[in-house]
Amino acid sequence: MSGERILVIVPSRGRADRLAHMLGETLRLSGPGTHVAVGYDDDDPERDEYDELREAVREHYPGRTFWHRGPRKNLAGWTNLIAEWPRAARYGYLASFGDDHVPRTDGWDEMLASAIETIGGTGIAWGNDLHQHENLPTAPVISSDIPRVLGWMVLPGVVSKFCDNAWRDIADLAGCRAYVPQVIIEHVHPDAGKAALDDTYRDGNAHWARDEAAYLAWAQNQRDLDAQAVRNARRLRAMARVAAAP
Secondary structure (H helix, E strand, C coil), rough: CCCCCEEEEEECCCCCCHHHHHHHHHHCCCCCCCEEEEEEHHHCCCCCHHHHHHHHHHHHHCCCCCEEEEEECCHHHHHHHCCCHHHHCCEEEEEEEECCCCCCCCHHHHHHHHHHHHHCCCCEEEEEHHHHHHHCCCCCEEECCHHHHHCCCCCCCCCCCCCHHHHHHHHHHHCCEEEEEEEEEECCCCCCCCCCCCCHHHHHHHHHHHHHHHHHHHHHCHHHHHHHHHHHHHHHHHHHHHCCCC
């Protein structure tokens, strides 16, 4: 894999050490065309540690990470901002990882991208996170035409919860789900008994009711329209492939 193939978007706050581990495994087990864009806050209590990590990772993996620092944002805010970054348009796939997702499978990136190509090139692929398994795409790879036609990478109105429910719904209703159980991207999360409940998790949990309400409103009023937009994108891609065939 070469060029600019997959851009992994990772917001992080208060977890420079966990981000360091996540980045090390994500980059070590992926090809040179997989890059990572990190978003972190100006007011992060570990801002200096993030700045130091940025320089260390740039030295060890030159050209494979991008770092965005700015006014405080949540998971959705950073992810949608970076997904709209002009450079992100160069990638065929965008991925949404947390700093608590750790790939365990060598070649995870190409395996998930290939799974999308197998179903026509427009789709949402995810591996086994050892917690939600096929039920939720907690760390999905998404063909870049999907956020382009939807106008968002993470469901508008949420802070950090229920974004994976929305991805799952789109994947199922548009017929573009690609679950790859042999790819392990472990979610090292308190709900799985694998991490302590820190301030970042507490902040996300504080917005649970708001996020659920935003998801349910979308499911009632907009979900079918969004799924149809993705089905149309799949149809256009299929037509283009037929037209380009010899």
